[in-house]
Amino acid sequence: MYIKRILLTIVLVGLLVGGIFAYMVYGTFFTPNTSFANEKAFVFIPTEATFDQVKESLEPLLEDMDSFTAAAERKGYTANIKGGKYAIKKGMTNNDIINTLRVNNISVKVSFNNQETLEDLAGRISQQIEADSASLLASFKDVDFLKDNGFALENGIAPYIPNSYEFFWNTSAEEFRKRMLKEYEKFWTVERQEKAKKLNLTPKEVVALASIVHKETAKVDERPRVAGVYLNRLRKGMLLQADPTVIYAIKRKTGDFDTIIKRVLFKDLELDSPYNTYKYGGLPPGPIAMPDISAIDAVLNPEKHNYYYFVANVENFGYHMFAENLVQHNRNKAQYIRWINSKNINR
Structure with a gap:
């Protein structure tokens, strides 16, 4: 009888301990552990982050950091941390959170357009993914990468087609560059390449001309007409005489790409630069900015x-007046000069 009591006591104690242990395990793994009011919150885990960094990122989102730490250690997460962007949903348990941080890296939308320089592009992208602007710029300007893919520093901005793309937040600079090269190659379909060939232009030359068209007019519906003007000039062997190329040449010489130039002066036309299309024939060595897709397609599908010739239309701002000969153009230009002088625009 005595032995039975001892055994029963042992069993009861075992059940009690087991119950306490089960309760603790349940509390550690399966009790909701979020502290925010919104339906979800996002956490960014850097590449090669330590567990302390993970805890620091999660601190504002969790009710009980100790239970999360215990669960993470038991599930082996502390030794298998993966960088990325993760969505923590309201009411998640520690088990849910850890499983999410293991496999549910979500993508971010990366958008860019109309960047003038690779420096601008690097700055823009670094605001949207983990890679910083210095590493991005270094990858963009990598001489071996450019040479291996038929580019040079002068046209190094050409592979980056403005658009919105899906990336993982923890994408590296090299991974971003590699993806953009693939997007560039995808953009240049057989159809687009054939259209470029019919214009006696390479894809890189199309992008260079499109950058001028892009700068000349913000009106998408006018771009095919402007592209037609420049293609007519190229076919006839005329100088392009594009003011945006002169402005770019000035910025390139001064190193100040933030300067605003509203009026090109006669003295500017003498600037000795391969980008000055008043002085040098043909296309400039590369794009003067990043043209958007509408400008590229305008060149490929010109009116x-x-x-x-063309000059700004002061009676329909944003658009231009076009002329077939110099007499007509000078008449249109005189109207524009009178207007710009009346506004005292000297630079």
């Missing part, structure tokens, strides 16, 4: 006409 067919006999215009060789």
Whole structure:
């Protein structure tokens, strides 16, 4: 009888201990452990982050950090941390959170357009993914990468087609560059390449001309007409005489790409730069900015006409007046000069 009591006591104690242990395990793994009011919150885990960094990122989101730490250690997460962006949903348990941090790296939308320089592009992208601007710029300007893929520093911005793309937040600079090269190659379909060939232009030359068209007019519906003007000039062997190339040449010489130049002066036309299309024939060595897709397609699908000249239309701002000959152009230009003088725009 005595032995039975001892055994029963042992069993009861075992059940009690087991119950306490089960309760603790349940509390550690399966009790909701979020402290925010919104439906979800996002956490960014850096590449090669330590567990302390993970805890620091999660601190504002959790009710009980000790239970999360215990669960993470038991599940082996502390030795298998993966960088990325993760969504923590309201009411998640420690088990849910750890499973999410293991496998549910979510993508971010990366958008860019109209960057003038690789420096601008690097700064823009670094605001959207983990890679910093210095590493991005170094990868963009990597001489071996450029040479291996048929580019140079002068046209190094060409592979980056403005658009919105899905990336993982922890994408490296080299991974970003590699993906953009693939997108560039995908963009240049057989159809687009054939259109470029019919214009006697390479894809890189198309991008260079598109950058001028892009800078000349913000009106998408006018871009095919402007592209037609420049293509007419190229076919006839005329100088492009594009003011945006002169402005770019000035910025390139001064190193100040933030300067605003509203008026190109006669003295500017004498600037000795391969980007000055008043002084040098043909296309500039590379794009003067990053053209958007509408400008590229405008060059590939130009309006067919006999215009060789154009000037800003002061009666329909944003658009231009086009002319087939110099007499007509000078008449249109005189109207523009009177207007710009009346506004005292000297630079």
